[in-house]
Amino acid sequence: MSVLCIGEALIDMICTDKGSTLSAGENFLKKPGGAPTNVAAAIAALGGEVYLSAKVGNDPFGKQLQEVMNSFGVNTQHVHFDDQHFTTFAFVSLMLDGERDFVFNRGADAQLSIDDIKSIDLHNQQIIHFGSATAFLDGQLKEAYYHLLNEAKSLGKIISFDPNYRHLLFGDKQESFIQQSMIFLQQADFVKLSDEEAMLITRTPSLTEATEKLLQICPGVFAITLGKEGTLLGLAGKTYIISSIPIQPTDTTGAGDAFVGAVLYQLDQWKIKHLLELSSDDWTKIIQNANKAGARTCEYMGAMEAFRHLNSDIFN
Numbered sequence: 001m002s003v004l005c006i007g008e009a010l011i012d013m014i015c016t017d018k019g020s021t022l023s024a025g026e027n028f029l030k031k032p033g034g035a036p037t038n039v040a041a042a043i044a045a046l047g048g049e050v051y052l053s054a055k056v057g058n059d060p061f062g063k064q065l066q067e068v069m070n071s072f073g074v075n076t077q078h079v080h081f082d083d084q085h086f087t088t089f090a091f092v093s094l095m096l097d098g099e100r101d102f103v104f105n106r107g108a109d110a111q112l113s114i115d116d117i118k119s120i121d122l123h124n125q126q127i128i129h130f131g132s133a134t135a136f137l138d139g140q141l142k143e144a145y146y147h148l149l150n151e152a153k154s155l156g157k158i159i160s161f162d163p164n165y166r167h168l169l170f171g172d173k174q175e176s177f178i179q180q181s182m183i184f185l186q187q188a189d190f191v192k193l194s195d196e197e198a199m200l201i202t203r204t205p206s207l208t209e210a211t212e213k214l215l216q217i218c219p220g221v222f223a224i225t226l227g228k229e230g231t232l233l234g235l236a237g238k239t240y241i242i243s244s245i246p247i248q249p250t251d252t253t254g255a256g257d258a259f260v261g262a263v264l265y266q267l268d269q270w271k272i273k274h275l276l277e278l279s280s281d282d283w284t285k286i287i288q289n290a291n292k293a294g295a296r297t298c299e300y301m302g303a304m305e306a307f308r309h310l311n312s313d314i315f316n
Contacts, residue, residue, distance in 0.1 A: 001271060002049035002075075003264050004125045006117070006148055007036035007132025007141070008088060008109035009054035009065045009079065015093035015101075022093050022101045030061075031302050032068045033090070034109070035164045036131045038254050038303050042261025042293065044073040045310040048268055053078040053120060053148075055112040055141075057087035062108065068304060080116050082108040088134075102168040110139030114147045126271065127264055128152040130188075131162035131257070133169060136180045153187060156273065161188035162260055165197050178203070182217070189220035189275045190267070192260050198224050207232075211239055221275050223263070223287060225256060225294070231287050235280055242287040245295035254303025255294040258310065262293035265312075289315040 012033040015025035036052065043050040052074050056062030058081040065087065069076050086107040093101040122128070128148065135145040152159055161184040163177075170177045181201045185191055191214075193201070198210040202217070207224070214222050215234055224232040230244040266286045272278065278286075292314050300306035 001126035001268060002051060002124060003040075003043055003127045003129060003268055004051045004053060004120065004122075005036040005040040005043075005129045005131065006053040006112075006135075006145065007130070008034040008134045009037040009052065009056050009069075010034040010088035010090055010109055011061045011065070013089055013091045015091070017093070019096040020093055021095075022091055022103055025093050028091075032065050032304055034088075035133050035162065035257055036129060037065070037069065038257035038307070039129055039131055039162075039261045039264070040074045041069065041072045041304060041307045042254075042258045042310060043265045045307045046262060046265040046293070046312050048265040049075070051075040051078055051120075051125070053112065053117055055080045055082050055108045055116065057081070057085055057108045058083045059087055061087035061089075072307065078117070078120055080112065082111050085111050100168065104169060106134065106137075109134055110137070110141050112144050113140040114144050117144050117148055122151060122155050122157060125157060126268055127158040127160055129160040129162075129260070129264060130184060131160070131164055131260060133164040133166050136177050137169065137173070149184070149187060158190070158267065158273070158275065159188045160190045160192075160260070160264055161185065162192045162256070163197050163201065165200060174200075185214070185217050186219065188218070190263065191218055191220070191222040192256070192263070193222065193224050194256070195224055195226055215239070221283065223259075223290075225259060231291060233283060233287055235283055236276060238280070240280065240284060242284055242291060244291050247295045247298055249298040251301045251306075252298050254306055255297045257303065258297040258307065259290045259294040262290040263287070266290075
């Protein structure tokens with residue numbers, strides 16, 4: 001069996017002029033990205049079988065994205081090339097005060113349609129991962145996203161969800177984001193959130209209250225990543241804290257995607273139909289390994305570069 005990741009494949013253009021605005025910056029580093037694309041690369045790097053469903057422009061950047069995914073071993077037969085729209089770009093510069101100057105130039109990723117995904121044989125997939133930061137924005141991708149959720153649920157597939165909230169994308173659409181996230185929270189078997197996302201989506205002022213609400217909302221298992229404090233695991237009405245791995249981080253980009261990829265890789269190896277078949281000890285081990293994958297990613301500059309150093313040996 002295998003994992004299917006759906007959502008955006010894009011190019012991150014990272015300004016390397018420290019503290020410069022995008023208008024003033026002159027030097028940019030081009031990096032393939034997109035949350036579900038990163039997750040797919042991490043799963044493949046660990047040795048898993050994974051498919052990516054996305055749309056890119058029929059341009060050099062779209063072709064680079066496909067080539068990079070192929071180099072990891074991701075199956076890209078469901079990556080579509082659009083002749084009418086350019087590959088999506090995200091331009092970002094980190095200011096000295098920690099804020100980001102950000103411009104999102106959306107293109108082909110929004111055009112992934114229901115017709116595009118109809119060719120996917122879900123009988124070959126065990127897990128469907130919904131981790132797109134852009135899928136709750138208007139566009140054909142949103143329609144395809146919900147269509148795939150309904151199809152996967154009807155076939156009894158394991159549903160994984162990572163909301164991937166980006167304030168710079170959803171600042172004036174936050175209410176829509178919360179409502180749509182709630183739909184997926186109630187359908188998913190596995191959910192990964194940050195502590196900020198947990199409080200935002202549950203509309204609570206503290207992590208404790210957010211956790212209590214998630215225990216009521218989520219029918220399956222959820223994990224809240226807490227950085228150096230570890231990961232909070234919610235399982236069968238109880239919570240557990242699994243310690244993080246001490247590191248000196250170089251770049252945290254992609255750490256959350258590596259975490260998700262490691263969880264899904266391990267679940268696919270178990271070949272189970274219901275996640276609650278696994279014991280709390282099993283889940284503790286899964287999260288410990290996922291913490292290791294996230295920590296390893298932080299030791300390198302750039303998500304894709306870090307994923308080239310991922311393999312299942314780190315779980316030993």
